[in-house]
Amino acid sequence: xxxxxxxxxxxxxxxxxxxxxxxxxxxxxxxxxxxxxxxxxxxxxxxxxxxxxxxxxxxxxxxxxxxxxxxxxxxxxxxxxxxxxxxxxxxxxxxxxxxxxxxxxxxxxxxxxxxxxxxxxxxxxxxxxxxxxxxxxxxxxxxxxxxxxxxxxxxxxxxxxxxxxxxxxxxxxxxxxxxxxxxxxxxxxxxxxxxxxxxxxxxxxxxxxxxxxxxxxxxxxxxxxxxxxxxxxxxxxxxxxxxxxxxxxxxxxxxxxxxxxxxxxxxxxxxxxxxxxxxxxxxxxxxxxxxxxxxxxxxxxxxxxxxxxxxxxxxxxxxxxxxxxxxxxxxxxxxxxxxxxxxxxxxxxxxxxxxxxxxxxxxxxxxxxxxxxxxxxxxxxxxxxxxxxxxxxxxxxxxxxxxxxxxxxxxxxxxxxxxxxxxxxxxxxxxxxxxxxxxxxxxxxxxxxxxxxxxxxxxxxxxxxxxxxxxxxxxxxxxxxxxxxxxxxxxxxxxxxxxxxxxxxxxxxxxxxxxxxxxxxxxxxxxxxxxxxxxxxxxxxxxxxxxxxxxxxxxxxxxxxxxxxxxxxxxxxxxxxxxxxxxxxxxxxxxxxxxxxxxxxxxxxxxxxxxxxxxxxxxxxxxxxxxxxxxxxxxxxxxxxxxxxxxxxxxxxxxxxxxxxxxxxxxxxxxxxxxxxxxxxxxxxxxxxxxxxxxxxxxxxxxxxxxxxxxxxxxxxxx
Numbered sequence: 200x201x202x203x204x205x206x207x208x209x210x211x212x213x214x215x216x217x218x219x220x221x222x223x224x225x226x227x228x229x230x231x232x233x234x235x236x237x238x239x240x241x242x243x244x245x246x247x248x249x250x251x252x253x254x255x256x257x258x259x260x261x262x263x264x265x266x267x268x269x270x271x272x273x274x275x276x277x278x279x280x281x282x283x284x285x286x287x288x289x290x291x292x293x294x295x296x297x298x299x300x301x302x303x304x305x306x307x308x309x310x311x312x313x314x315x316x317x318x319x320x321x322x323x324x325x326x327x328x329x330x331x332x333x334x335x336x337x338x339x340x341x342x343x344x345x346x347x348x349x350x351x352x353x354x355x356x357x358x359x360x361x362x363x364x365x366x367x368x369x370x371x372x373x374x375x376x377x378x379x380x381x382x383x384x385x386x387x388x389x390x391x392x393x394x395x396x397x398x399x400x401x402x403x404x405x406x407x408x409x410x411x412x413x414x415x416x417x418x419x420x421x422x423x424x425x426x427x428x429x430x431x432x433x434x435x436x437x438x439x440x441x442x443x444x445x446x447x448x449x450x451x452x453x454x455x456x457x458x459x460x461x462x463x464x465x466x467x468x469x470x471x472x473x474x475x476x477x478x479x480x481x482x483x484x485x486x487x488x489x490x491x492x493x494x495x496x497x498x499x500x501x502x503x504x505x506x507x508x509x510x511x512x513x514x515x516x517x518x519x520x521x522x523x524x525x526x527x528x529x530x531x532x533x534x535x536x537x538x539x540x541x542x543x544x545x546x547x548x549x550x551x552x553x554x555x556x557x558x559x560x561x562x563x564x565x566x567x568x569x570x571x572x573x574x575x576x577x578x579x580x581x582x583x584x585x586x587x588x589x590x591x592x593x594x595x596x597x598x599x600x601x602x603x604x605x606x607x608x609x610x611x612x613x614x615x616x617x618x619x620x621x622x623x624x625x626x627x628x629x630x631x632x633x634x635x636x637x638x639x640x641x642x643x644x645x646x647x648x649x650x651x652x653x654x655x656x657x658x659x660x661x662x663x664x665x666x667x668x669x670x671x672x673x674x675x676x677x678x679x680x681x682x683x684x685x686x687x688x689x690x691x692x693x694x695x696x697x698x699x700x701x702x703x704x705x706x707x708x709x710x711x712x713x714x715x716x717x718x719x720x721x722x723x724x725x726x727x728x729x730x731x732x733x734x735x736x737x738x739x740x741x742x743x744x745x746x747x748x749x750x751x752x753x754x755x756x757x758x759x760x761x762x763x764x765x766x767x768x769x770x771x772x773x774x775x776x777x778x779x780x781x782x783x784x785x786x787x788x789x790x791x792x793x794x795x796x797x798x799x800x801x802x803x804x805x806x807x808x809x810x811x812x813x814x815x816x817x818x819x820x821x822x823x824x825x826x827x828x829x830x831x832x833x834x835x836x837x838x839x840x841x842x843x844x845x846x847x848x849x850x851x852x853x854x855x856x857x858x859x860x861x862x863x864x865x866x867x868x869x870x871x872x873x874x875x876x877x878x879x880x881x882x883x884x885x886x887x888x889x890x891x892x893x894x895x896x897x898x899x900x901x902x903x904x905x906x907x908x909x910x911x912x913x914x915x916x917x918x
Contacts, residue, residue, distance in 0.1 A: 315383050332563050337374055338557065495524050556651070563623065804826050858896040
């Protein structure tokens with residue numbers, strides 16, 4: 200509940216009170232605090248930070264009575280902009296000091312002047328750097344609309360298959376900050392023992408007063424009530440409900456939550472983007488050419504034909520598909536020239552607006568990292584490849600004509616920039632485009648809204664909206680889009696490490712993001728400690744490495760149930776749905792609370808990738824080495840795994856194991872024999888492979904599996 204019933208504050212100070220209600224026991228009361236920050240005038244000086252982790256470090260802290268159990272109130276006094284200042288400065292209100300999120304391993308500092316991340320300190324290594332993050336957009340190239348046909352490719356628009364930003368007057372495309380003045384609004388700061396948050400908005404209303412007030416600081420748990428309070432507060436403080444498709448002035452269409460959890464060595468950035476406005480920011484909303492006069496009807500199904508005033512329409516009325524004519528806009532401008540049976544125009548009020556496609560990126564900058572034109576990206580979700588700006592080693596006489604799009608690459612796991620002393624790594628939760636257009640920068644494409652087709656076969660622009668008319672060969676309205684555009688939410692994880700330790704942090708984190716545990720509930724097996732027939736909790740996903748692996752918390756192999764109930768689909772075997780081994784493989788003795796399926800922890804550089812039943816009663820097992828050559832020190836070394844002692848006998852008793860190909864359709868021994876015969880051919884490559892690549896596995900002789908860096912080995916288990 201966001202309350203404004205407090206006593207009148209001092210002049211120039213606005214007080215916001217947030218009440219966090221708890222149940223009996225009042226655990227929240229122990230964390231309650233009243234934080235006061237002195238009012239300042241812009242520009243804000245670099246003064247004592249507002250630290251989410253340590254409220255006591257702020258100028259004034261008062262603990263509530265210990266008897267407070269049912270509810271606690273947390274108030275923050277912050278500067279309130281005067282009407283004159285608000286009118287003069289098109290920037291959002293600022294805190295009196297920087298905001299800091301801090302745990303035992305990491306410290307994030309957000310600038311009071313910009314509202315954005317400004318500095319990152321890895322307390323575990325002592326490595327610190329000025330690291331910033333912002334959102335900007337490229338204007339989509341409209342192609343032949345501009346009549347650019349002077350050179351090859353000049354008429355190519357940006358679209359579904361091709362990313363091509365519009366060049367600026369300086370030549371190279373500009374990435375325009377989404378937030379006015381590149382200043383984000385910090386709408387809330389949340390502090391708790393488990394998680395801390397900074398909530399940002401990167402889109403301001405005219406005059407910059409998004410929400411009409413300063414940020415709210417919450418101390419205590421970042422629970423649902425706290426989130427609701429902040430959301431209701433933002434909605435109730437003057438946020439315009441502008442149409443994001445035709446302007447959206449005042450609509451906060453890009454927001455972000457930056458989180459730092461206890462014990463974590465990385466920060467997460469959860470962004471929500473959309474609906475992306477289609478208006479062209481190069482033209483002011485007051486530009487008379489964007490105003491509408493009327494729809495002007497013509498005769499003869501010719502928009503250039505004689506006028507037919509009887510078919511004129513007001514600006515807000517939808518133009519019928521059968522109408523012939525044009526939209527008359529301000530300043531003598533003409534738009535939407537249409538003959539009879541034309542594609543949908545909408546209304547002239549919409550048609551007269553200057554619209555453009557936008558391609559939104561999240562950009563991380565660390566100017567101190569001299570990356571030397573290099574960017575590391577994963578090539579298949581595992582191995583890393585060095586990308587060099589404006590270079591194609593296999594192309595002779597390469598001439599880069601697209602300085603932005605020509606340096607974009609796919610990323611499915613992580614991308615990084617580094618020099619001899621620091622590496623900045625960004626991990627993704629889905630496939631995206633990534634580039635390093637300037638040294639010390641990584642940018643990732645998070646959303647696109649393009650208004651023209653790129654002429655590559657789809658015949659449809661990437662203008663995804665809430666409603667799309669059915670495609671039909673009998674109507675021009677097939678695929679007509681209406682309603683707000685698509686809203687996308689995703690997460691980036693950010694680490695700052697020494698190059699020697701970067702992989703040790705990023706590799707396990709990539710597994711957590713890409714193969715997060717999936718919770719499933721099944722009737723009939725009984726919950727741990729509960730009655731039979733209750734809903735039993737099971738966990739699915741990739742099984743990690745390390746000492747904690749072997750229970751539900753480790754992910755993948757649920758406690759006691761081994762692979763029972765793990766959602767999985769194995770494309771090699773065709774098995775799908777909840778994995779449930781035969782009763783003989785999973786005896787009833789494997790109770791849900793019996794400690795997990797693994798008898799011994801996996802080595803820290805090994806992951807159990809697949810554990811799936813096959814139709815013939817065997818089990819498919821894949822083990823993978825998670826590190827590449829030379830990237831993780833000792834973690835990059837080859838490692839042995841003993842299959843005979845890997846699983847608890849009550850969960851999985853292995854009688855025999857056969858190594859097979861990755862696709863499990865041929866045994867490894869026959870592959871090695873064919874490889875040996877192939878090397879006997881004249882001119883065949885004679886380079887000696889790494890020993891683990893040619894190692895022969897025979898379970899009867901030795902159950903040890905030798906895994907080399909980045910290697911995946913697949914086995915069929917007889918159980």
